[in-house]
Amino acid sequence: MIEIKSISFSRPTQRIFDNFSATISPNCATLLTGANGCGKSTLLNLIGGVLTPDSGSITINGIAVSTLTAREQSKVRSIAPQRRIFDLAFTVNQLLSIIHVARRAIHHSEVFDALEIAEIAELKVTELSLGQQQRASLALALIQEASFYLLDEPFSAQDSLHQERALELILALAKERGILVVAHNSDSFAARFGRVFPIRTVVR
């Protein structure tokens, strides 16, 4: 379980969370919805340990995120940010080999199949379409072995066919793992998630 206990967080000019609490359950697909700029990505960065809340606490399986090293955190949760920076022209295969074969989650071949990685494996990440880049980026997050997967807008750039396949993959994986999907355009699939957090829970 990921427990977010009454956290507050402010940017220099803006208060983003005020006494916000939430839980992300294991073995369940949770959907976090809300308009742009409401703090969804900030929340992932807080859970991911890149940002630290001004007050309150975030624990994963009972251990405070702030007490874990980057490596320890990466073993309990995996995060797909909304946008990745691809500076170097790796092939998709090279990109995915960042997660060493020996350290990949058991479900990695399911991920590659559903996201049709084989057909883009030898292409350079810098020359992919936005949708292909997003699939490569999602695959990178999903093959990391972890108990929780936090995915920021994982299919915003997908056509409906690819979105459906990615969604089915995520819902299937969520039977044995905790998965949080952040999406602002979610009317068409919100009902299929086990839990939905609407925007109102996030205080501006």
Next chain:
Amino acid sequence: MKKLAVSIFFTVAMTALFIVSLQTGILHLSHSFFSLIGKHDSVDATTVWEVRFPRVVGALIIGAGLGVAGGLAQAIFRNPLAEPTLIGLTSGATLGSVAVITTGVAAYGSVLNALVGVSFAFIAAFFVQLLTPNKGNGFLLTGLAISAVLTACAGLLISISPKPGVQSLAFWNFGSLTLLNNSTVVMITPFIVAGITIALLVTPKLDGYSLGDTTSHFIGISTNKVRFISIIAMALLVGASVSAVGAIAFLGLLVPHIVRLLIGPAHRALLPMCALVGASMLALADLLARTVAAPREIPLGLLTSLIGAPALIILLRAQRSQWVDHD
């Protein structure tokens, strides 16, 4: 396969350069140097083993070190323009070396000289990091400014120093392998070997690191640790080389670009290949420096700038698909 072909090519090139460098020079050997192996009793033998041998071995070792330092600098600053010279390492090492020699604390070519070069390089790079505004690309400008100050301080020390052992400003700024002898090569080798070893230890993390601080953290890489270890490795490589042969321009900048063009950007292959290519290039440059205008010698740094800078421009244009601008 491509990697194998490229490494075989450069290994062969390195060996060929090694043999040609031993064979070629102002003094014409009466026999092939092979007949001199194990002999120390003639002018030919002394020329080969006491003059040419340390010089070409030094070129290979220092070239390998500077190639790796360049690859590492571009990786940890995520910038194709990063180079040890631009981030304060080289000028720090220069000031350190000049300072200990002019004050008489250590002699040129001593272990202490190299140690001080390494420490000053590290401190200078650390200050560039510290003074750079919010992590951005400002570090290149900060590095440039700090380098200018440090180089000027070194110049001042040289100008006012009565010590003859300090060498000229040209030696430190343009670099030269003329002073390399067997004992200096033996002295710097452990530094370079340590630097390359440390660089290879962080190499497996560099592909993930290239995706930015946030993604690196998400996949379990402690970016501050990677940066810190890399700066230590670069300080060892650059500090030791500068203390022995001065600043050699463009090698660290150019080599990683050539390697990326040949075998792609994945760092596990890139950094070892930077060592091979750097070694070959410096051995070639030094061979040219001492033969093109023989019996006079062209300052090595002039030659590397003259060839390196235009080559870099051509490579940058050819390589647009390797680095992406986000503007």
